[in-house]
Amino acid sequence: MRDYELVLIISPEVAEEEIPATLEKIDRLITERGGSVSEVNQWGRRKLAYPIGKFMEGNYVLTQFKMEPGLTADLEASLKLSDEIMRHLLVRISES
Secondary structure: OEEEEEEEEEOOOOOHHHHHHHHHHHHHHHHHOOOEEEEEEEEEEEEEEEEEOOEEEEEEEEEEEEEOHHHHHHHHHHHHHOOOEEEEEEEEOOOO
């Protein structure tokens, strides 16, 4: 298992009270693929550097987790299909 960081931008159309449910879906996507989530940091609503669609801001979330390397492509495919996630960035944390 390798360590990963996942930064998500959740659509501002998702209400504040619905964000925990969205994060639970992300956790479930990771754990269903044999991974384990170690930390979730909500950075809150922030202005975007450039517009994404019609939006100028989004809710940022940083998730740290462990997963087998071969399963990350499936996770990213699921994130791309989500209407709630505007953008995501998955980065492997180097083992130094």
